[in-house]
Amino acid sequence: MSPLLVEDYLEISYRADLDLLVARWLLPIELPRMQEGYQLLLEAAQAGNCRRWLLDVRRRLNTHQVGAQWMVSTFLPQLGAQLGGRTRLAYLLAPVYLRDAAADSAFPPPAYFEGKPYIGERFIEENTAIAWLREEVAD
Numbered sequence: 001m002s003p004l005l006v007e008d009y010l011e012i013s014y015r016a017d018l019d020l021l022v023a024r025w026l027l028p029i030e031l032p033r034m035q036e037g038y039q040l041l042l043e044a045a046q047a048g049n050c051r052r053w054l055l056d057v058r059r060r061l062n063t064h065q066v067g068a069q070w071m072v073s074t075f076l077p078q079l080g081a082q083l084g085g086r087t088r089l090a091y092l093l094a095p096v097y098l099r100d101a102a103a104d105s106a107f108p109p110p111a112y113f114e115g116k117p118y119i120g121e122r123f124i125e126e127n128t129a130i131a132w133l134r135e136e137v138a139d
Contacts, residue, residue: 004044010037012044020052020133021045025060034060034067038075042082051079051087052133054126058094068106080117089120090129 005012009029013022023041041053079087091107113119123129 005040007037007040009033010040012041014044014048014050018052018130018134019050020054020130021048021050022054022056024056025058027059029060031067031070035070035075038071042075042079045083045087049083051083051085053087053089054092054129054133055089056092056126058092065106072108072112076116076118085117087118088133089118090133091120091122092126092129093122093124095124 003011003013009025009027011024011026013024014020015022021041021044023037025037029037045051045053107122108120121129121132123132
């Protein structure tokens with residue numbers, strides 16, 4: 001798996017064996033860099049027609065309400081039209097973030113994703129995240 005893109009804060013790779021994009025955030029970032037990074041990820045997904053994304057945010061360290069609000073109000077709603085189907089986003093987190101009330105409240109509950117052109121879930125183990133991404137469900 002060779003990187004498609006490497007920035008100082010983000011590496012995007014494609015796993016052809018699993019048909020998924022892997023985005024690894026390399027350091028803490030502010031909102032403008034987060035927005036730029038997700039746009040780069042969308043462009044890579046469009047180029048490869050890939051709707052399965054593994055998002056490793058363990059080193060990003062800054063899940064917050066403003067970024068989450070931008071994701072659900074601006075970025076995620078465009079995925080269906082841009083990618084032609086439902087996109088699956090598996091977030092790989094450090095275990096401490098699953099116990100952090102602020103980070104937890106920034107992530108929508110499962111019912112939020114019903115009927116949306118995307119679905120997201122959080123994981124602490126990469127293999128479990130990949131298995132979820134690979135599930136054949138009516139997306």
